[in-house]
Amino acid sequence: MTEILAVALITVLAVVSPGADFAMVVRNSYLYGRGTGLLAATGVAAGVLVHVSYTMLGVGLLIASSTALFTAIKLAGAAYLVYIGVRTFFARNDLSVDLAPASGLSPFGALRTGFLTNALNPKTTLFVVSTFTQVVGPDTALWRQAGYGLFMSVAHFGWFGLVALFFSHSHLRAAMLRRQKILNRSIGSVLVGLGVTLGLAR
Secondary structure, eight states: OHHHHHHHHHHHHHHHSOSHHHHHHHHHHHHHOHHHHHHHHHHHHHHHHHHHHHHHTTHHHHHHHOHHHHHHHHHHHHHHHHHHHHHHHTOOOOOOTTOOOOOSSOHHHHHHHHHHHHHTOHHHHHHHHHHHHHTSOTTSOHHHHHHHHHHHHHHHHHHHHHHHHHHTOHHHHHHHHHTHHHHHHHHHHHHHHHHHHHHHOO
């Protein structure tokens, strides 16, 4: 029971802390609407499963112990965030405020942005690997480890699904679209800042 509570507490604290996933879901939700925001949240949850899968296979320990491999993942994630941030910063600010579904991002594109933002995030790598190595013991059954990983994924979808629902609400979204130039530059700057910080972090 102590193990379960520890995993749940660590997961909740990690999920609700603002970061790249949060910025990406907010971006997709207010620009393109509820469906796109929820697809981005689904992509984030799928990205978590990638971290869980390689951690359970033991590759997570290799990543944690290999400076070169971890650095490569970190730089790839940083470059992706900077790329999306720059695109958001310089995006055309002509989306309609009538809340009609925007065609700027396909369903696959929405899933991809959420998935890559999480899957390439070394902070999620460290979160999953450290949780499994510090909380999950060698005698923990495989099915229980899989359950912990599934809980981490579901928790991410639950939180970011709420974020998507909130920021795609018609009144809030309409107000944000009226100020999309400022918001695009703000969110773009945040994403670039997170990418640069991530890339330079030791």
